[in-house]
Amino acid sequence: MGHESRKFTWVIKNFSSLESEKIYSDQFVSGGSKWRLMAFPKGLRKDDQLSLFLVVADDNLPSGWTRHAKFSITIVNQIPGNASRQLESQHLFNCEETDWGFSSFIPLSELNAKNAGFIVNEQVNIDVEVEVLEVVGKLEVPEKSEEAIPPLTLTKTKLDDGCDWVDVNGFQVLSSQVKLVSRIFEKHSDIALEFRAKNQHLRKACMTVLLSLIETLCQSPQELSSEDLVEAQNALAHVKDAGFKVDWLEKKLEEVKEKKEEEQTGEARMQELEEELKDLKQKCSEIEALLEKEKAKVSAARTHLTLDEFF
Numbered sequence: 001m002g003h004e005s006r007k008f009t010w011v012i013k014n015f016s017s018l019e020s021e022k023i024y025s026d027q028f029v030s031g032g033s034k035w036r037l038m039a040f041p042k043g044l045r046k047d048d049q050l051s052l053f054l055v056v057a058d059d060n061l062p063s064g065w066t067r068h069a070k071f072s073i074t075i076v077n078q079i080p081g082n083a084s085r086q087l088e089s090q091h092l093f094n095c096e097e098t099d100w101g102f103s104s105f106i107p108l109s110e111l112n113a114k115n116a117g118f119i120v121n122e123q124v125n126i127d128v129e130v131e132v133l134e135v136v137g138k139l140e141v142p143e144k145s146e147e148a149i150p151p152l153t154l155t156k157t158k159l160d161d162g163c164d165w166v167d168v169n170g171f172q173v174l175s176s177q178v179k180l181v182s183r184i185f186e187k188h189s190d191i192a193l194e195f196r197a198k199n200q201h202l203r204k205a206c207m208t209v210l211l212s213l214i215e216t217l218c219q220s221p222q223e224l225s226s227e228d229l230v231e232a233q234n235a236l237a238h239v240k241d242a243g244f245k246v247d248w249l250e251k252k253l254e255e256v257k258e259k260k261e262e263e264q265t266g267e268a269r270m271q272e273l274e275e276e277l278k279d280l281k282q283k284c285s286e287i288e289a290l291l292e293k294e295k296a297k298v299s300a301a302r303t304h305l306t307l308d309e310f311f
Helices: 175-187 200-217 226-242 247-301
Strands: 006-012 028-030 033-040 049-056 066-075 085-094 099-107 124-136 154-158 164-168 171-174
Touching: 006 028, 006 033, 028 124, 033 124, 049 066, 049 124, 066 099, 085 099, 164 175, 171 175, 171 200, 175 200, 200 226, 200 247, 226 247
Parallel strands: none
Antiparallel strands: 006 124, 028 033, 033 049, 049 099, 066 085, 066 124, 154 164, 164 171
């Protein structure tokens, strides 16, 4: 049974100036698997043909991983009315064969032809549509989140406040926060796909709330109060409403709440046991005193009479 097909557009800028023999698109997701396009701007065999391939975007595939995929690749003609160039194929992708496509997609002379419409303002637009027909092995990405996965981008800026800010995937953060934010995007690449705010101040504020929430959850349960956890729940709701995909963070918050509950229950039980132990120690002390008295009585009772006591 096939999965819903997904379309992704690769925009290649400054095409005529490309020096690399091989280039890759950003990652995108279809059928629960990560893909990307691979192009040879000068041709795979240097034969004046543009080469285009669909590639599995995962370097560590588990043994037995297989995807039967049907796909089409289109070089879009950007002049209305002109025909685009499209080729279709299907392939059984596996650990040994992770790419498939067309070594001779279009002659470079035709691609570069003046007023042909394939290159406009040094830009080439390539559409790819992938339908996974059969899946063997675990899905890398839940199907409900099958969107293009943006690459991690970092840009350093200096604002009027005099602080050094770094733009990480469109969010301005302090230099000291870059490592954490980068780890978030690398681990949860789809976190901001549905983020709605465009205003940079709002984006910065939401990211600050997210980072503060993570720092709060990294505290030990002993350091966290019940009020802290209520505020953390409110902060989570805020970043979710803003569009952050934070199911993973919601699970962590539940774990912390459970640990806090276990800590509070444990502390109450410890107090009960300490009181019981105190009572037991008091009883032991009293019993020890009684035992000493009985020992003294027994010792006195065992004392034999002397001759002097008879006369």
